Amino acid sequence: MTRPLLLAAALAATVLTAVPGVSLAGDASKVTLVYEHELPNVPGKSIRGVLVEYPPGGSSEGHTHPSSAFIYATVLEGAIRSQVNDGPVKVYRAGENFSEMPGDRHGVSANDSQTEPARLLAVFVVDTDETELVYPLK
Template sequence: MRPGSDKGSGFPLHIMNNKYLIGRLIMVKIFPYAAAFLFASAVAVFAHDSKDDKVTVVYDQPLPNVPGKSIKGILVEYAPGGSSPAHTHAKSAFIYATVLEGAITSQVNGGPVVVYHAGDNFSEFPGDHHAVSENASKTEPARLLAVFVVDTNETELTTYEE
């Protein structure tokens, strides 16, 4: 740890103790990567498409400090009134999802049906059964970003029911 820095972060204490500077640091250093993550169509691979939803892998990176694990960003876009079939995810998958646009109706493991709006987020755990995943609107599109932490060797992230 450098003298005058905080817990090995390498940042001087006057930056670590100033919320404005921390916010600025996040915007300048992290935001460009997050934006690239969301809109990295150059690495897009279509994992599932139907008339109701479009699923695109926008990010796929092994975690260097967690051998055998990767982080994958999945953009799910629903047409108005669109939905995904009931499904489960890879047994190793922990998922953190954020609604980017519109509203998403969701039901996991027979729990309550919940409507998540733009800016809301939720998690799914390994083995969860996603019975309902649909656009809550019949007139507006909806988008969500699902971030998976999953075994690197997993090739099927989602198994749809027939």
Template structure:
């Protein structure tokens, strides 16, 4: 299943492009890999975002669109994550975590200084929301 998700993300990334113009962070690449209106949930869409961190890479602390529910799965390597000043956790390939509407993502980083890491974040979000991520000021 994990290989299937990675293959879908890789193929979709060829057609879609970068998710947003904000600062992706250090040694980080953020790519929108799919965007689909949910036909049975009026006003909602599902968007997939592939986040790739090089060794030591990270994203700045941030929040997401207020309507967004996020299910993130680590595809490769290890991801350090901290949500809402909770405990910082390390997720390994195949492990997942969620972010609820209004959550603050204080840490999102590669857990390694020597190996790359990737995660796929699947957003359920209001279709009209155009900015998925807002870095802290």
């Protein structure tokens, strides 16, 4: 196996272990770990970038993240309907962003369109030893 194929296989395996518990209603979505790096000036912390692609009508189940995670999300395409904690449900369009603090609950995360896809990039600052980034709400 060539080096690029080995790297692709390793990244795929990392995605499957790093983002379990993300399930979407409607058509299947794509969740991809696109970046991971330990922070050299903050021992024990890493930054991870996760690309979430929602098909038309797609949505994630309500979830939380590790208690060490700070998340900054930017909508890259389309419009995302989101609710954090008991705040209002808001629609974020391409170029807009939101953040989640450690311990926040993300009750709504959905494509606001039934006809167009939507994508967002979620950037996590999280403890390096965290293996799961998403936990379903109970």
